[in-house]
Amino acid sequence: MIPYELTTLAVVVIGIGFAAGGLVKGALGAGLPAVGLPIMVMQIEPAQAVALFIVPVMISNVIQVYQGGHYREAVRRFWPFLVTLIIGVWFGAEALTTVDPDIMAVVLGGVVIISTIAQMRAGELRLFEERAAVVHPIAGGALGVCGGATGMFAPTIVYFAALRLPKDLFVTQLALVAMVGSVTMYTRLFTGGFLDWPQLSASALALAPTGLGLIVGIWLRKRMSEAAFRRAVWTALIVLGAGLIAKGLY
Secondary structure, eight states, rough: OOOSOOHHHHHHHHHHHHHHHHOOOOOOSSSHHHHHHHHHTSOHHHHHHHHHHHHHHHHHHHHHHSSSSSHHHHHHHHHHHHHHHHHHHHHHHHHHHHHHHHHHHHHHHHHHHHHHHHHHSSSOHHHHHHTTHHHHHHHHHHHHHEEEEEOHHHHHEEEEEEHTTOOOHHHHHHHHHHHHHHHHHHHHHTTTTOOOHHHEOOOOEHHHHHHHHHHHHHHTTTTSOOHHHHHHHHHHHHHHHHHHHHHHOO
C-alpha cells in the first residue's frame, strides 16, 4: 500500500525520479523503472516505489509504440519473440514474489554489463537475423522469464542493441516488449493478489512528471545521430548494470 502521508521532500524526490526515468526512456526507449527506482528509494521503500510505476510504465510504452511509427514492422519481424516473451513473463512473475530480489539484481546487473561489453566489441550480430525463426523464440522465452522474475526488462535492451536496429525501430521494439511484458507481469501479480486498486490510483498521479521527462527525452532522441544514439545506449546499459549490482549489494 502506498502511504499518502509523504513529506514534501519525499514528493519532490519521487517526482525527480519519474522525470529522470521518463527522460531516459524518451531518449533511449527504456529505463523508466531502472533510472527512477534508485532515486525514489532514497525516500520510500522499494516495494512502494515499484507499485508507483505501474500506470506510468503502461502509458509511456503505449505512447512510444505508436509515436515511433514502426510498430507494424516490429510486430512483423519479432512476433515469435513477443509470443514466447509473454509465456516466459507469466511463469517468471511467480519468482518475483519468492526469489530474493537482491540476488536477482546482482545477477542481472552482471549479465547486462558483460553482454553489453561483448556486443560493443563484436560486429553486428547477423546470425540473429539469419536464424531468426529459431533464435528469436528462444531469446523471447528466456528474457521473458528473466523480466518477469526481476520486474525489469533490461536484458532485452542488450539483445536488440546487438542487432544494431535503426534508432526509431529500436525504441519502438523496446517499448513494445516492455508493454507486452508489463501487461503480462502486472496481470499475473494482480490475479495473484499482490496488487490492488488503491496502488493503481496512486500510480496514476505519477503520469505528470513521467510525461514531462518523456517529452524532453523524445526531443533529444530526434536530434541524435545513429552513432551517438548507439554510444548512449551502451553507456546507459553499463550504468544500468552497475546500478542493479549496487541495488542488490546495498
